[in-house]
Amino acid sequence: MCRYDLQPMKNDLLDELRWRGLLHQTTSENMGAYLAAGTRTAYAGFDPTADSLTVGNYVPIAMLAHWQRAGHRPIVLMGGGTGLIGDPSGKSSERPLLDRDAVEANVASQKRIFERVLDFTGSAACTTVNNAHWLGTLGYIDVLRDVGKHFSVNQMMMRDSIAARLNTREQGISYTEFSYMILQSYDFLHLYRTHGCTVQLGGADQWGNIVSGIDLIRRIESGEAFGITNPLVTKADGGKFGKTETGAVWLTAERTSSYRFHQFWLNTSDADIARFLRWFSFLERGEIETLEAAATARPQERAAQRALADHLTALFHGATECGRAKSTGQALFSGNLHELDAQQVEDLASDLPSGEMDPSEWGTLSLLDAMVRSSIVASKREARDCVTQGGAAINGVKVAEDRPLVATDALPGGVVLIKRGKKQWAALRLRR
């Protein structure tokens, strides 16, 4: 059982979401009473445009988890069908279409992520569905007759997601992407019919699509359905959430190692940490409030950042990996690299960009070349700049001038660790 042990929610769901800052809008004022009256089913959709998901996709997953903690039943909708189209919401340009096999493979691969956060057993077991299975068999004529009739083009064009694209000079919107809203609405209708699903969760940018689905259910089934949206994740400095020097932060180990994942959260700025704890962690209110107080009183200790990093790394990578990530960070930032044993060095190096060198190159391979070879820099030019500016280090010790690597630079296990700036590391392995 790899699922992180989430505790049942003690508070009212909407109150909890509101307190966490996860509640952007709901489609009805009666939501609270509706949820209190029984076990409900909600879904959130995910685009299988990659074989993994990033921290940017995490909030909807967390929303489903909170939903489940409150005793309701979650459905993960994999957009195997809609992924073939591409959602225009929040996109400034037309997206490339993926081929069907790629989408199928991505759907399978992403399932692992959901299994870490959601409970697929028990009375409110989560289920996964793939809309390729019903959208794929729809006939064009049928859709136009049965579904399209209920959509007003005039209304669709006024939706923010579409209007934004209609008004830009550079980019238009294809009929394909224009139709996305109809398909997403149909998904909701389908889940309403087959799973008794009456609630859709999504980001604030999904509002228009969600409301369309609710309308469709009312028109065709005379049924009542609801929507809950969460705010989009922002950072206090206005930067893009989820990006680091090395690119997007993913939720699976093959794309982002547990070490980097842990570091990402550890580096959360003071201005963001309180909101991030509430958004991203499943810690209890009391714990969060204690951490927030600590962060305000003694920010230099970064207790809140550490707690968030540990919590999420354990959630997505497991407790063992989380421990490894922490000790790796400790070794790298304390600078005592020669004290590591061969196994630790190897573990560490396996996380880093790396290159190889031959023992015969001791004394001749320059630091600049070594940096290029370990791919920590894109060119020798860049390596030179880095060294000149005092930003390069061998095994954590600053090197002011280019020099050849020598045999004593090797750490146990035959690895030389090269650092660029404060946080970027690479490994050069000794070939044997």
Next chain:
RNA sequence: GGGCGGAUACUCAAGUGGUCAACGAGGGCAGACUGUAAAUCUGCUGGCUUACGCCUACGGGGGUUCGAGUCCCUCUCCGCCCA
């Protein structure tokens, strides 16, 4: 179908025959200060065995010229206006 305008480095955006590897802004990287934070200040930001040198680049192709991002022809794509 007709008329007009546009395409420049990661992004936006200057440039209208030599002084252009290309102003400026944003972003990114690095340094100082710090707490592996933010803010601020500074440097760098096409590549090469550091070279007032060479190579590659201003949508694609072809031309004019001693010399072209800059002029001409053509192709592709985009926008606006008229049908």
